[in-house]
Amino acid sequence: MDLADTDLPDDIDALKALVRAHAASAHANAQRVAELQDQLSSRTIEIEHLKLTIAKLRRMQFGRKSEKLERQIEQLELRLEDLQTDEGAAAQTDAKKTQPRRESTGRKSLPDHLEREERVHLPIDEHCPGCGGALKPLGEDVSDQLEYVRAHFRVIRHRRPKFACSCCDCIVQAAAASRPIDRGLPGPALLAHIATSKFAYHIPFYRQSVMYARDGVEIEPGTMGHWLGSVTWLLNPLVDAVRRHALGGAKVHGDDTPLPVLAPGNGRTKTGRLWVYVRDDRPSGSPEAPAVWFAYTPDRRGE
Structure with a gap:
């Protein structure tokens, strides 16, 4: 002091x-x-x-002890x-007084595809605070800050006006927009989000239901299960195409992972198998696209 x-x-x-x-x-x-x-x-x-x-x-x-x-x-x-x-x-804590400055760890640049918003911060005074003279530009300092915009629900209302011919009373109306589920409520982005949350991030339906309820949208877990079951036929052509490409390579790598599966009727679990087949010849200089195909079997026979 x-x-x-x-x-x-x-x-x-x-x-x-x-x-x-x-x-x-x-x-x-x-x-x-x-x-x-x-x-x-x-x-x-x-x-x-x-x-x-x-x-x-x-x-x-990798191996028997992987789990x-x-x-x-x-x-x-x-x-x-x-x-x-x-x-x-x-x-x-006491960053300016007691903590030593950490050396830079080589921060990676932010991806170019991210949406960017520029905010220009100008001085409060338009004239020099010392003598009152006019200010002129002298370069600038630029820094980036990464922000997150929370996901939100959106209601898309489809309106199809009807028109009648004044001569022959013919009624004209645009065709209804295509939906993933016929006359269903969810849009394709919502279905993709629910599926990704469950199968990629391992968030079960009941937890997703709680998360959506915080935004005032009540979706029962059983409803989400019915939605995904209803659109599986939409993904079948894509799955078949990935399977044909993955198994059609000169070299195919395969492995299986055991996972517990509920056994209906006895209240216990049985051991199922999740099989993965990988085609990737990029290390050999091949220009062909890599692919991964998954398959489930109730036992280890792989049938």
């Missing part, structure tokens, strides 16, 4: 006491800085160790997320 000359006491003993107090305060601050640096260093070492362990487990996760290793990887990633969260919180 800076003190003016008028704030300093005239007594020598009081001046010595003031100097000792400032020295003790500076020493305490230095110790605090050292402790925070030690904590940051220890946390950084643990984060790097976790990253190496996760990378090692990922290289080992067990995947669970271990998930637990380590959760721990890594906690440590990185603590690191971020520590960096915000």
Whole structure:
């Protein structure tokens, strides 16, 4: 803390006491800085160790023990997320006074396809605050900030006006727009979102129902299941085309993964198999597109 000359006491003993107090305060601050640096260093070492362990487990996760290793990887990633969260919180605590500046990790540039919005921030005063003179441009500082626009529902109302001929009373009306489900409520984007959430992000229907209810849209889990079941025939031609291309390569890589499946009637689960067939000749210089085809069988015979 800076003190003016008028704030300093005239007594020598009081001046010595003031100097000792400032020295003790500076020493305490230095110790605090050292402790925070030690904590940051220890946390950084643990984060790097976790990253190496996760990378090692990922290289080992192919084989009979893959499910067990995947669970271990998930637990380590959760721990890594906690440590990185603590690191971020520590960096915000006394950032200007006690935390050392982190070196740049080579941040990747944002993809070009993202929507961009420019905001120009002009000075409050149009004239020089020092002398009142006119201001002229002298370059600019540009920085990017990544933002997220929350997904939202939209109601599309289709109106088909009817027209009647004044001569012959013929009624003319445009044909109804095509829908994924005949006379169904959901649009194609909603169906794609529900399917992706369930099968790619493993969000079951009942959780999606809760998420949509927060926006005031009530969709029963059974309704979503019926919707996806109703549009499976739309995807069959695409699945068949992927299957023919994936299995038509000179080299096809295949593997199976066991997964528990409910056994109707006895309240237990049985072991089904999810088969994956991969065609990818890009490492050999082939220009043919890679493809992956999945198939499910109730047992390991693969029929």
